[in-house]
Amino acid sequence: MSINxxxxxxKASFVPTCDLFDRYPDDAQVPELNWRSxxxxxxxxxxxxxxxxxxxxxxxxKETLELDGYGYGRVLIVNVIGRDPLTRHDxxxxxxxxxxxxxxxxxxxxIVNGRVRDVDELAQVDLGILALGCTPRKSVRRGSGEASLxxxxxxxxIYPGDLVFADNDGxxxxxxxxxxxxxxx
Numbered sequence: 001m002s003i004n005x006x007x008x009x010x011k012a013s014f015v016p017t018c019d020l021f022d023r024y025p026d027d028a029q030v031p032e033l034n035w036r037s038x039x040x041x042x043x044x045x046x047x048x049x050x051x052x053x054x055x056x057x058x059x060x061x062k063e064t065l066e067l068d069g070y071g072y073g074r075v076l077i078v079n080v081i082g083r084d085p086l087t088r089h090d091x092x093x094x095x096x097x098x099x100x101x102x103x104x105x106x107x108x109x110x111i112v113n114g115r116v117r118d119v120d121e122l123a124q125v126d127l128g129i130l131a132l133g134c135t136p137r138k139s140v141r142r143g144s145g146e147a148s149l150x151x152x153x154x155x156x157x158i159y160p161g162d163l164v165f166a167d168n169d170g171x172x173x174x175x176x177x178x179x180x181x182x183x184x185x
Contacts, residue, residue: 012045012073013181017165017172029173031113031154035130037168038116039099044109044128045165046075048158048173053145054082055090055114058098060145065098071107075128075164079151080114091139092117099125109166113153130166 021028051060096118109128116131163174
């Protein structure tokens with residue numbers, strides 16, 4: 001798997017999503033989805049890395065989260081595509097093993113426009129994890145999916161390198177060219 005340059009030069013400082021929206025009402029983008037928090041960390045932020053994959057294959061997610069030294073200061077956004085609206089047979093894109101790998105490789109969080117599994121174990125992992133729901137269904141690994149591309153999530157186009165802030169109020173995506181650290185606002 002080929003991934004662009006490694007981790008960003010520094011970690012972003014967390015700012016509550018409500019404060020960001022109040023300060024940037026025209027620029028703060030809010031994916032309008034009903035996120036559920038599954039990880040131990042309830043507030044997280046970082047530079048975005050994106051993956052788009054089919055609803056039954058988490059190959060790219062696994063490869064990315066297990067890559068040494070790549071996660072520092074980043075948040076992985078997984079956009080799941082190809083859902084069958086009649087059967088809703090989505091598989092989990094991440095469970096406890098991948099969450100623990102993400103901690104080991106220094107990811108700040110993972111946001112899944114899809115489902116996760118091992119919910120009780122995820123709650124004990126010091127990682128921000130947001131997803132739309134959970135399922136016991138495991139995924140397969142066929143090597144499908146793409147990484148580091150713009151993805152559309154909840155009505156927002158998200159680009160690799162954007163900044164994301166997540167907490168119990170929701171998710172805010174910011175263009176790093178517009179965002180200024182909170183202390184300088």
